[in-house]
Amino acid sequence: MTADAAHIVSSRDDTYLNHTKGLLSWVVTLDHKRIGLMYLLSTALALCLGGVFALLVRTELWGPEENLMSHDVYNQMFTLHGAVMVFLFIIPSIPAAIGNFILPIMLGVKDVAFPRLNLASFYIYVVGAIFLVTSMYLSAIDTGWTFYTPYSSSAQVGSQSAVMSSAMGVFILGFSSIFTGINFIATINTMRPKGMGWFNMPLFLWAVYATSIIQVLATPVLAITLLLLTVERAFGLGIFDPALGGDPVLFQHFFWFYSHPAVYIMVLPAMGVISEVIGTFSRKRIFGYKFIAMSSLAIAFIGFLVWGHHMFTSGQSKLASMVFSGLTYLVAVPSAIKVFNWLTTLYKGSIRLNAPMLYALSFIWLFAIGGLTGMFLGTLAVDVHLHDTYFVVAHFHYVMVGGTVMALFAGLYYWWPKFFGRMYNETIAKVACLLVFIGFNVTFFPQFVMGSQGMPRRYYTYLEQYQPFHQISTVGAYILGFGILMAFAGLILAALKGPKAPDNPWGANTLEWHTSSPPPFDNYASQPEATDPYDYHALVFDEKIGGWVKVEDAPATGGEA
Amino acid sequence: MSIPALLGTFMGLIFLTALTVGVHYGVDLGGKGNLIAAMVIATMKASLVLAFFMHLVFDKRYNFMIFATSVLGVVLFISIAFTDVSQYEPMVQQRQADLAKAAEK
Amino acid sequence: MDAAAHESHDAHGHDHHHDPRLAHHFEDHQHQFDTGKLGIWLFLGQELLFFGGLFCAYSIYRGLHPEVFEEGAKFLNTNLGAVNTVVLLFSSLTAAWSVRAAQLNNKKGLILAIVLTIGCAFGFLGIKYVEYSHKLHEGVFWGQSFHPTREILEEAHVTPGVVPMPAEDGSVDPKAEKIAMLKPNLHTFFSIYFMMTGLHGIHVIAGILVYLWILRRAIRGDFNSEYYGPVDFTALYWHLVDLVWIYLFPLLYLIH
Known part of the structure; x- marks a missing residue:
């Protein structure tokens, strides 16, 4: 690594990928970039595993009769789909995988604040995942991913020890999430480079910061909930089990105190990715920077006040339901602020429709549908009709899959050249994006319709009138699955055989684009100066290297953008 | 921290412990009164530990903010859950009484 | 959060500074200390929420059924609880003292303070063991296993009544000996008691383990x-364990 002018000439002889060699150098690495990639690999595997469960569920629902599996196995399949997707995939995907890799480089530091804690949280994740997946061999958990009592604490069918194994798995996974949150907050607070005040931070960092606050403050409540559930099941504690004088609705309070804010753990980092991608590919300063930054914190804060809207029909008191319903509408305000600001950024920008941008635009479209249908569900009277129907299923898939998975691919395609120093194939990426977008809508839009007509979720069989919707949905699920596989294939092909990427292929001005691709082991040759992250005029396109360079470093004959 | 500050904090804590046990045995303020007294004393003890043993009075304000936010989270959680449960509990009691009546017949 | 204390044996390349205890990505010791301290405070924040769940269950059940808690507390030994409070407060003093000793380069004082803290922690667990074993021996378990013996009912001065006591298998034989009126769901108090003190006890054990490691490094x-971050951070954790007990003691033992 030549110490001077690292951003012009990237000498790739020493990168984090080849700095040390051998499997052991990965397994015990303290380097945030390698830990990020290990997270990426494991969350991608979890996505595929959860996807297989989803396809099995959808295939079974092709007709109302038994097609593939018995009703007991079906219960296990939708439970495993939910648990794997939520706890193993969505929650760690963007913050722990992309965040781990990008956050320190965006800050211009060598590593996160506590590298050992970072590695520890990865292995805690692995152990938790093993516990959760092991439950499959113990006749698999069939309670739904929400573990509602008293079924989870007392049912004697199907899921004897599986509930305990899964609950302990999720308990352990929670600590992985907490430690990642602690690490990111400490890093952002104390290690920002000189010249980077709070309001010079890239918006991705704001989003991750808000996410981390939720992780630290909400996840411990999930941990104690599942600990209580496990002890309840093992020793008959009687806190949640009505047969022993406990209160099952109290369990839902406990569970949703975490699991509602957890929805924002899933979507806030996705919004951070979108804020970066939209600005870069519009080549226009992000509109309303402070509003986007503050709306992340507002979402995190309000997210703690609305958990009761999951409990409108489960015996919650009228008073609490009304208060929670009112507060739920408040979440719409910061979410809408973000969407409006992204759209305003697009206005009169010079938009380039590269793959990351296509994924980002899909995100806005799908997130808007998901968010607006949330308004229906937040309305007390309407929710009584729609509760526990496919309308709810479609709503949260629009936010969690249409939102987070789209943003994950936007982020992966956006930063892939930085991760591996290689460009992806634009055609594969775009076709994959189209397939995912079409497949997703074909899968979930019919579910809104049949949900509003009264098709309950989690049912094994159904009336004949719903069959066309179910069949369209199943076809869509296969298209979606194929699209996701293709998107991954595009990434893997790029990492293995893609053409060399320039250091700054997109002309973005956040700090990670000012180091070489892939980054050296220490991220930077010397501590970089903070830049204005959204000043795109500081960069010009250099045709010789096919990437963007700082104006002052551009060769005199260099092309104009 | 200086030795007098350490010892002073400790003596204060011991005094408050004696006080709370004394109030428990010696003074009857009614069920709620005694609970409130015990909680006030416990909070005084907690403040002593936080302020001096945990150095929060000398420390960066951000650390205090973290702690305060967590306390706020706990208070929020307990108060909302408590409000809801005490609202629906009479309905549960009523239902149980009805069931008991029906069983008698 | 010992991770704050990582000595940079990880060869992240060129180390300019000579102190192996300063990790390569920090500017100086002060920077490392401040970051570590922020980390440990965040950890304590999550601990608070973790215990908060149990306090929530406690407040709801006590708020709805105060009579159950009044009766349950009669089974607890207030004197042992008070002694344990003093033991734990003293260990907090020695923990705070260990930080002072480290700041003053007083190695002997540091070792003494840590040893005293560990000793008090063991003392606390010993007294807890006496309390637990007495209860479990007399059938005072949590939840569905709650079958108190006649002896402990008399010892606790539970109001005599006319309701037959349930047998071991939970069945009620109206002809059985009528011993005492037990409040319905009295076992819930002991579920909460054992969960709260048990989880607190696990934190004490964890504290002992960390302190043993600190002791080794101090020696x-x-x-x-x-460089005394790990001493300070461990002490902060220890104070939090104390803080939880400060609330547990009146909430469980001092119920009027």
């Missing part, structure tokens, strides 16, 4: 006025 001479 090795790792700490001085410039």
Whole structure:
């Protein structure tokens, strides 16, 4: 690594990928970039595993009769789909995988604040995942991913020890999430480079910061909930089990105190990715920077006040339901602020429709549908009709899959050249994006319709009138699955055989684009100066290297953008 | 921290412990009164530990903010859950009484 | 959060500074200390929420059924609880003292303070063991296993009544000996008691383990006025364990 002018000439002889060699150098690495990639690999595997469960569920629902599996196995399949997707995939995907890799480089530091804690949280994740997946061999958990009592604490069918194994798995996974949150907050607070005040931070960092606050403050409540559930099941504690004088609705309070804010753990980092991608590919300063930054914190804060809207029909008191319903509408305000600001950024920008941008635009479209249908569900009277129907299923898939998975691919395609120093194939990426977008809508839009007509979720069989919707949905699920596989294939092909990427292929001005691709082991040759992250005029396109360079470093004959 | 500050904090804590046990045995303020007294004393003890043993009075304000936010989270959680449960509990009691009546017949 | 204390043996390349205890990505010891302290406070924040769940269950059940808690507390030994409070407060004093000793480069004082803290922690667990074993021996378990013996009912001065006591298998035989009126769901108090004190006890054990590691490093001479973060952070954790007990004691033992 030549110490001077690292951003012009990237000498790739020493990168984090080849700095040390051998499997052991990965397994015990303290380097945030390698830990990020290990997270990426494991969350991608979890996505595929959860996807297989989803396809099995959808295939079974092709007709109302038994097609593939018995009703007991079906219960296990939708439970495993939910648990794997939520706890193993969505929650760690963007913050722990992309965040781990990008956050320190965006800050211009060598590593996160506590590298050992970072590695520890990865292995805690692995152990938790093993516990959760092991439950499959113990006749698999069939309670739904929400573990509602008293079924989870007392049912004697199907899921004897599986509930305990899964609950302990999720308990352990929670600590992985907490430690990642602690690490990111400490890093952002104390290690920002000189010249980077709070309001010079890239918006991705704001989003991750808000996410981390939720992780630290909400996840411990999930941990104690599942600990209580496990002890309840093992020793008959009687806190949640009505047969022993406990209160099952109290369990839902406990569970949703975490699991509602957890929805924002899933979507806030996705919004951070979108804020970066939209600005870069519009080549226009992000509109309303402070509003986007503050709306992340507002979402995190309000997210703690609305958990009761999951409990409108489960015996919650009228008073609490009304208060929670009112507060739920408040979440719409910061979410809408973000969407409006992204759209305003697009206005009169010079938009380039590269793959990351296509994924980002899909995100806005799908997130808007998901968010607006949330308004229906937040309305007390309407929710009584729609509760526990496919309308709810479609709503949260629009936010969690249409939102987070789209943003994950936007982020992966956006930063892939930085991760591996290689460009992806634009055609594969775009076709994959189209397939995912079409497949997703074909899968979930019919579910809104049949949900509003009264098709309950989690049912094994159904009336004949719903069959066309179910069949369209199943076809869509296969298209979606194929699209996701293709998107991954595009990434893997790029990492293995893609053409060399320039250091700054997109002309973005956040700090990670000012180091070489892939980054050296220490991220930077010397501590970089903070830049204005959204000043795109500081960069010009250099045709010789096919990437963007700082104006002052551009060769005199260099092309104009 | 200086030795007098350490010892002073400790003596204060011991005094408050004696006080709370004394109030428990010696003074009857009614069920709620005694609970409130015990909680006030416990909070005084907690403040002593936080302020001096945990150095929060000398420390960066951000650390205090973290702690305060967590306390706020706990208070929020307990108060909302408590409000809801005490609202629906009479309905549960009523239902149980009805069931008991029906069983008698 | 010992991770704050990582000595940078990880060869992240060129180390300019000579102190192996300063990790490569920090500017100086002060920077490392501040970051570590922020980390440990965040950890304590999550601990608070973790215990908060149990306090929530406690407040709801006590708020709805105060009579159950009044009766349950009669089974607890207030004197042992008070002694344990003093033991734990003293260990907090020695923990705070260990930080002072480290700041003043007083190696002997540091070792003494840590040893005293560990000793008090064991004392606390010993007294807890006496309390637990007495209860479990007399059938005072949590939840569905709650079958108190006649002896402990008399010892606790539970109001005599006319309701037959349920047998071991939970069945009620109206002809059985009528011993005492037990409040319905009295076992819930002991579920909460054992969960809260048990989880607190696990934190005490964890504290002992961390302190043993700190003791080893103190004897090795790792700490001085410039580098004492791990001592400070462990003490902060220990104070939090104390803090939880400060609330547990009146909430469980001092119920009127």
